[in-house]
Amino acid sequence: MPLTDEFASILCKQLNKTVPAGGWVCSYGIGSGRSSVDLRGKLAGRPVYIEVELRRDEPLTNVVKLWRAIQQDSHTNEAILVHAFSGHYPPANSHRLNAEFIGKQMQDSCGAQYVPLAFRFRPRKGARIVGDYRRRAAISLASDIWAALQAVLPQAD
Secondary structure (H helix, E strand, C coil): CHHHHHHHHHHHHHHHHHHHCCCEEEEEEECCCCCCEEEEEECEEEEEEEEEEEECCCHHHHHHHHHHHHCCCCCCCCCCCEEEEECCCCCCHHHHHHHHHHHHHHHHCCCCEEEEEECCCCCCCCCCCCHHHHHHHHHHHHHHHHHHHHHHHHCCC
């Protein structure tokens, strides 16, 4: 199992413990074709998509694929994209800045909410397994995601 998938699986399990009303699933297929998001849930009747960037070179691709899919599915004003950036992407990183720029453009263009988050985990290049450090990072990220969603959806349970 790829590292990102394993990380997303731990995150999914933790979100299902913390926010079971979301009905979180991993590797959820979106739109036509083989694209998927790391996690998907639904809160307050709104689809929530979560993309976790551990070390990927072009995180803006994740925003673009979701933007295209939500427009195809005609739920633009309802969708929320939480985009979590690991410590591999400091605030001034051009890949992160490009993804955040496109996320804001998506939000302005179609009304889907874009919620960028940073988390402290900094994965090593070439890592093959998820150790305790990664597991704790995923559990901590679940808490951060829930806090961000509560700010976006104050009525969410």
